[in-house]
Amino acid sequence: MNLTLRVWRQAGPKAPGRMVEYKAADISPEASFLEMMDVVNETLTLRGDEPIAFDHDCREGICGMCSMMINGVAHGPNRGTATCQLHMRSFEDGALIYIEPWRVRAFPVVKDLCVDRSALDRIVAAGGFITAATGGAQDANSVLVSKADADLAMDAAACIGCGACAAACPNGSASLFTGAKISHLGQLPQGQPERYRRALAMVEQHDAEGFGGCTLHGECQLACPKEISIDTIARMHRDFLVGAATTREERSGSGVG
Amino acid sequence: MNRATRFWRSTVGKKIVMAVSGIIMIGFLILHAAGNLQIFESSAKLNTYSAFLHGPANELLWVVRIVLFVAVIAHIVSAYQLTMLDRAARPVPYAQKKLQAATIGSRTMRVGGVLLALFIVLHILHFTTLTLQPAPMAAGDVYGNAIASFRIWWVTAFYVIAMIALGLHLYHGAWSSARTLGFEQGHSDPFHRPVAVTLAVLIWAGFTIVPVAVFFHWIS
Numbered sequence: 209m210n211l212t213l214r215v216w217r218q219a220g221p222k223a224p225g226r227m228v229e230y231k232a233a234d235i236s237p238e239a240s241f242l243e244m245m246d247v248v249n250e251t252l253t254l255r256g257d258e259p260i261a262f263d264h265d266c267r268e269g270i271c272g273m274c275s276m277m278i279n280g281v282a283h284g285p286n287r288g289t290a291t292c293q294l295h296m297r298s299f300e301d302g303a304l305i306y307i308e309p310w311r312v313r314a315f316p317v318v319k320d321l322c323v324d325r326s327a328l329d330r331i332v333a334a335g336g337f338i339t340a341a342t343g344g345a346q347d348a349n350s351v352l353v354s355k356a357d358a359d360l361a362m363d364a365a366a367c368i369g370c371g372a373c374a375a376a377c378p379n380g381s382a383s384l385f386t387g388a389k390i391s392h393l394g395q396l397p398q399g400q401p402e403r404y405r406r407a408l409a410m411v412e413q414h415d416a417e418g419f420g421g422c423t424l425h426g427e428c429q430l431a432c433p434k435e436i437s438i439d440t441i442a443r444m445h446r447d448f449l450v451g452a453a454t455t456r457e458e459r460s461g462s463g464v465g
Numbered sequence: 466m467n468r469a470t471r472f473w474r475s476t477v478g479k480k481i482v483m484a485v486s487g488i489i490m491i492g493f494l495i496l497h498a499a500g501n502l503q504i505f506e507s508s509a510k511l512n513t514y515s516a517f518l519h520g521p522a523n524e525l526l527w528v529v530r531i532v533l534f535v536a537v538i539a540h541i542v543s544a545y546q547l548t549m550l551d552r553a554a555r556p557v558p559y560a561q562k563k564l565q566a567a568t569i570g571s572r573t574m575r576v577g578g579v580l581l582a583l584f585i586v587l588h589i590l591h592f593t594t595l596t597l598q599p600a601p602m603a604a605g606d607v608y609g610n611a612i613a614s615f616r617i618w619w620v621t622a623f624y625v626i627a628m629i630a631l632g633l634h635l636y637h638g639a640w641s642s643a644r645t646l647g648f649e650q651g652h653s654d655p656f657h658r659p660v661a662v663t664l665a666v667l668i669w670a671g672f673t674i675v676p677v678a679v680f681f682h683w684i685s
Binding site: 214216227277279280281306308311312313314376378379380381408411412414415418419420421422423424425426427429430431437438439441442443444445446447448449452455 | 468471474475476479547552553554557560565568574637640641650
């Protein structure tokens, strides 16, 4: 296959960027999208040009590192897959392919297609944990969880934190990520003590990072490589609402020790 | 920080304000449409209803007006602030961007909202204060005023267009406000929205039928 690529090139965080055209020649239709990028980089390196920087790690759809906006769609045209799971057979021979980094203020470009997604880590650090000491692994049935709750929690926990939701969102909102992290713990008994405080703290951190607000376009759900439902956003709203109505500030020096 | 401030400062808090104020307005729209439809019964029926609202029910009418005014202002202020936050969240646009899920309803919320705000002002100046009189109008004669106004093609056209904007706004707003308040879809497809579609179609049809019926002389 022969393809024309238009790729965002940016030398560094402060450097100006632009779209640059490259030819990708003799690409196997069996190659993955990232392998196609490897081939292009190989030719660039041999030519003495700077190769295109892009994030990748496991290349099997579980790590959440790959992050490319391909022809205006996060992770490319296939549903429920990350960029690494996309193959060149999904494109026509001779196609023109636009490749851009995630464009969100909270994800500053590091170089070319690499963006800094530590904003997502800070959202998790704000509340995406439980405070109970877990100790060794308990007997599986010592804490009872209904099948329905376990399913919802597991579906939300499938989030790999790639940031495609915020990249695809017309408002640049990471609500699907935040909602998935909030509702994955909020659905389980172990997550109950901090449930509402968690929702408040994580939403506040989400906003502080400069993400936009959710208007329920639903773009995130179709962009998500794990097909996480926007129902998690509804659950986030509910926990936030209850939290805003009931949560008290912690007071120091009170209580009987 | 105090609880109300924290709530209002967050994008979710503003979104909840939009949802609650929107639902208040939907409630009003249902009453308003039901009131309008009395035009099909008789002129006396509609004018008696109007006289009732402005006579014995006057205090109640003012309570409703104040609640609606607060709801509209809250809706506009939060919409404006959220729009600015959303714009700031993506300073560099994509060279290529394809939308996959957004409906015509969700895409036209902002432009449709501005059109509806303009419509509300003109509509109040038209039928409530009688400041704008496309045709000679008289205080208290709601039926006569409606007939006189909607016989004019551009008045009817303006109302019909505004009601299309309203229908689209409700198609997205009635569905999304419920989800903003935390209701989950019992359905496997989270975009499934039978209640919102029914509400949007009924309210749109209830309002559109009056100017159209007058224009085509189905009512005389």
